[in-house]
Amino acid sequence: MSQAKDNPLLDTSKLPRFSAIRAEHVVPALSTVLRENREKLEELVNDEQIPTWDNLIRPLELMEERLDRVWSPVSHLNSVVNNPDLREAYNTCLADLSAYSTELGQNSRLYEAFVEIEKREGPKLDTARSKLLENSLRDFRLAGVHLDLEKKARFKKVQQDLAALAARFEENVLDATNAFQKHITDQGMLAGLPEPTVARAREAALKQGQEGWLLSLDYPNYHAVLSYADREELRREFYTAWATRASDQGPDAGRWDNSEVIEDTLRLRHEVAQLLDYPNYAALSLATKMAKSTEQVLEFLEDLARRSHDIARLQVQELETLAGHTLEAWDLMYFAEKLKRERFQISDEILKSYFPVEKVLDGIFEVAQRLYGIHLAPREGVETWHEDVRYIDVLDAKGAPRGGLFMDLYARKNKRGGAWMDDCINRNGMQKPVQHPVAHLVCNFNPPTESHPSLLTHDDVVTLFHEFGHTLHHLLTVVDVPGVAGIHGVPWDAVELPSQFMENFAWQEEALPLISSHFQTGEPLPIDLFERLKGSRQFMGAMHMLRQLEFALFDMRLHSEYEPSLGGRVLEVIEQVRSEVSVITPPAFNRFSHSFSHVFAGGYAAGYYSYKWAEVLAADAFSAFEEQGIFNPEVAERMRSRILSLGGSVDAMEAFIAFRGRAPSLEPLLRQTGIESKAAAA
Numbered sequence: 001m002s003q004a005k006d007n008p009l010l011d012t013s014k015l016p017r018f019s020a021i022r023a024e025h026v027v028p029a030l031s032t033v034l035r036e037n038r039e040k041l042e043e044l045v046n047d048e049q050i051p052t053w054d055n056l057i058r059p060l061e062l063m064e065e066r067l068d069r070v071w072s073p074v075s076h077l078n079s080v081v082n083n084p085d086l087r088e089a090y091n092t093c094l095a096d097l098s099a100y101s102t103e104l105g106q107n108s109r110l111y112e113a114f115v116e117i118e119k120r121e122g123p124k125l126d127t128a129r130s131k132l133l134e135n136s137l138r139d140f141r142l143a144g145v146h147l148d149l150e151k152k153a154r155f156k157k158v159q160q161d162l163a164a165l166a167a168r169f170e171e172n173v174l175d176a177t178n179a180f181q182k183h184i185t186d187q188g189m190l191a192g193l194p195e196p197t198v199a200r201a202r203e204a205a206l207k208q209g210q211e212g213w214l215l216s217l218d219y220p221n222y223h224a225v226l227s228y229a230d231r232e233e234l235r236r237e238f239y240t241a242w243a244t245r246a247s248d249q250g251p252d253a254g255r256w257d258n259s260e261v262i263e264d265t266l267r268l269r270h271e272v273a274q275l276l277d278y279p280n281y282a283a284l285s286l287a288t289k290m291a292k293s294t295e296q297v298l299e300f301l302e303d304l305a306r307r308s309h310d311i312a313r314l315q316v317q318e319l320e321t322l323a324g325h326t327l328e329a330w331d332l333m334y335f336a337e338k339l340k341r342e343r344f345q346i347s348d349e350i351l352k353s354y355f356p357v358e359k360v361l362d363g364i365f366e367v368a369q370r371l372y373g374i375h376l377a378p379r380e381g382v383e384t385w386h387e388d389v390r391y392i393d394v395l396d397a398k399g400a401p402r403g404g405l406f407m408d409l410y411a412r413k414n415k416r417g418g419a420w421m422d423d424c425i426n427r428n429g430m431q432k433p434v435q436h437p438v439a440h441l442v443c444n445f446n447p448p449t450e451s452h453p454s455l456l457t458h459d460d461v462v463t464l465f466h467e468f469g470h471t472l473h474h475l476l477t478v479v480d481v482p483g484v485a486g487i488h489g490v491p492w493d494a495v496e497l498p499s500q501f502m503e504n505f506a507w508q509e510e511a512l513p514l515i516s517s518h519f520q521t522g523e524p525l526p527i528d529l530f531e532r533l534k535g536s537r538q539f540m541g542a543m544h545m546l547r548q549l550e551f552a553l554f555d556m557r558l559h560s561e562y563e564p565s566l567g568g569r570v571l572e573v574i575e576q577v578r579s580e581v582s583v584i585t586p587p588a589f590n591r592f593s594h595s596f597s598h599v600f601a602g603g604y605a606a607g608y609y610s611y612k613w614a615e616v617l618a619a620d621a622f623s624a625f626e627e628q629g630i631f632n633p634e635v636a637e638r639m640r641s642r643i644l645s646l647g648g649s650v651d652a653m654e655a656f657i658a659f660r661g662r663a664p665s666l667e668p669l670l671r672q673t674g675i676e677s678k679a680a681a682a
């Protein structure tokens, strides 16, 4: 008892006590909550009463909520202040958590009680409760709760095998990437490469006691060589190594070949789908998404491809004119980069001076206030995990608390890279007083130095708007049931709508004075510089679009057309997709599928289209603001009340239509990427 009382993770009465949490608290805290939850679950399913929302689902939601309150600080700290002890404790708990969630998902008595509640109370429940019930019933079935014992066992085995295959796929990609090294002794070979790339290569050579330069195949090097190396042979060599990683082609052909892993993965995914009575894995994937059917997704992608094709063709011609010859796959990025520099003459270095982080933040808060009437106010003295972290209170127009947010903006050692938003505390309106939501907003910007504040590139500014969009989705929710409040329960292909929507404000002339101010002179970004920056947003837009569509179509067709007797037909499907959409045919040795981790080792199987899908929604939502003024209060209020505040409690398509007054349209994204207007002129 006393031990539990002293464990700061189990104190969920206020904000997490970040500075008191230690690695040794993790396993005991999680075991305590899981034990208590299991006991409570036993009680609930053994209860003689007729199951109801109030006597079964409500307590279950509160149990989940408590588990979340205890686990959220752990997974957060593991990402932002990682250390070996914490990592070990975290990994130990992952297995326990996964076992617990499988138990819940396959608990047939619990499932039957949910079915009973659906029958008796279904029509009487409010929107949020009924949505949670609907999602729960779906998730029970997707966990195989209804299968007989033999099939349940097979289901479990296949899931484990799939997890192992995903891990092997990723290992092969990693090993193949690490194995490649280019040793250079002729300095001329480095012509065009950026200074930091060359310096790193020199250092790498010195470390191994070698002459000259050593270039590994990590992404920054690959990107630098393909974009800047003047020597075609170097670009070709890197392209070949990169595009054949973990395959039967290229410099390490057959050594870490993922061909079989891909075949096995596709076969087992198909089997899982069939076990759950879906015709194929694509249909299973779409069961939890906003898109309704494979046909709808394919039509969506093919339509975008058709409309981008001619412009992309023109863009290739432009590059070929500059190059003076037909382009090979390894020439594309190089000549695109060259043309971009010629045309826009902007550099991160110049732009950065106009975006000191404090100014950008003030501007973003001001945008949020103008749109949604909320006020963001920093609060001193809140316990955090690092001195750079700040806490912001979110107040409504009347000054009443609505929630808060932790911001951890700067890169440092032992912090995961990239940028993200995560929930710290969910809104819970099932208890009084209401528990307000709290978010984590994490980035990896350059910290301030002695001579100047932290200066952001424009990409960084866009990132900050993006993550702030997720944050607003989490914080503006008014839904009482945590499981469908904020970002919870929002389908994968709709969850990027609020974030990509907010990115647009980083590209508006009207927002410039709010977010930019030269850190020495205080003047906002000059308009001619802004115009060039804006022009660069659409640069090679159609080609970029087609490339993403090629990936998405390949992924969707691979999973929807799978036939056990024919196998994966990976190369055949790629070939077909390319013949339909590509403007440059990659060489026959290209095996991008073999390192396509999003689809074979990540969560994007039959879901890669989600990126484009959400982009269309975001651009279309923003076009409503463009029509009426980007700070128009009525449009903003509609965005808040129909989309942001409802989170996962309503059908995502219905919510969009309620906001926009019609189904999503492709035009705004095509305009945003410079495809539409140019298409009309061409």
Ligand SMILES: [Zn+2]
Pocket (backbone or CB within 6 Å): 466, 470, 496, 499
């Ligand atoms: Zn995002």
